[in-house]
Amino acid sequence: MQKYSTLSLVRNALTHHNGWEKAWRSPDLKSEYDAVVVGGGGHGLATAYYLAKEHGYKNIAVIEAGWLGGGNTGRNTTIVRSNYLFPQSAEFYDFSLKLFENMSRELDFNVMLRQAGLLTLLHSRHDLEVMRRSINAMHMNGIDSDWVTPNEVADMAPGINMSDDARYPIVGGILQKRGGVARHDGVAWGFARAGDSLGVDIIQMCAVTGFDIENGEVVGVQTAKGHIKTKKVAIAVAGHSGVLADMAGFRLPVSSMALQACVSEPLKPIFDAAIMSPSLGMYISQSDKGELVMGGALDAYPSYAQRGNINTLEHIIAGIVELFPNFSRIKLMRQWAGIVDIVHDSTPIIGLTPVKGMYINCGFGTGGFKATPAGGWTLAYTLANDRPHKMNEDLSLKRFETGAFIDEMGAAGIAH
């Protein structure tokens, strides 16, 4: 792998930038692999990278139906954080945030992590009480989380509606200082490049069409570019998890829905932290380019359409304008949606499936980007050892049978 550094930038500048190598190869599909990862988004690419790096796999393919990072990896609002309520979530998401903190160095690729904080706004006495409990739970789990007074909110977010007669008055906030944003494409490209240098074959524009299963055990994968013989398959396809599970003959407790986001025209710097208001159903951050990146709740019915509907967008925008009245005349540049995999308890599923040799990473719903490295790391561990790591033991499909849910949405009230 060609090393990226200031020196290499200078050297290539002197040679008219003709010396840059391709970041990854475009190899032909081989007929046999030790492990096949279905899904070339962040989680799939991270899985392949950690399989090669941590578990010594030399012969891995990542099969992607579209182009690399073209699904939810390229459609999310790039927020990273770990301020969850329950111990299992806190451990998993904080491990992920720590991997993010070292990612640019580890992958030799700038993922542009900016830990400018994640501010959650509170609007009522009830919000205050619930969040005081959450802060204490986070501290117990070793997650940084600070109480923020209304005056501090006003300093952090100039232009925010602090008037007493606001429909949703601001009575305080909680801040995770280590939260922030990272370049989503950079994360996919970084894992792709680092994985490729360890021998991972990334096969794009190649849809999986079926699985060969003998005696409850996976023995092959059928794809648009040919048949692959393999005994290990990892699935990380978010919204299409149900479609892949159907091919393998089992069902998942997952509902696919559209989650939309939008960006404004670029503006001069306004605020650093990402700001979230669960009561108003919106969140907003300002990108390095100056665009306001905004999102909110799901389009609340099943969809594979990859486009959001206007009434949900209107609801998000109403929340933004209520909070920042002077944003009402800003133009939106783009609006889009990704298909996310919603489960009942807003906790991911990472682990074994009813088919031997087949492992799944799904159910991240609206919050998969922040979990990209940990999702890949735990799926790689599970595949390599045929059992979950301690970190994803409780995130198994089994919990739907035992009732041991990790009900993040209901308990924390944090928008995912």
Place this chain on the structure above:
Amino acid sequence: MMNIKCPYCGNRSEAEYSFGGPAHLVRPIPAAEVSDEEWVDYLFMLDNVKGVSAERWCHSHGCGQWFNMLRNTVTHEILTIYKMGESLESAKGGENGA
């Protein structure tokens, strides 16, 4: 954005309606004899159809009535709308098509 024809009120905007899960799910009985696996299957496991799917909807911000709808989850095209209690087969030959 969908324009949904409530069997009782006529055409209204999607914003007036709530999605209520898959249609024609049959609850396993008798409860005491149903295994954990069967409960899991009934309560949580979903077909999560990509394509034409039979769904329950409620006109929650209108008349409050429930009904069934055959809808394409990729194009959002509404193929048939029929009342609760009606079977999909009878609805296909009926007059409630949107």
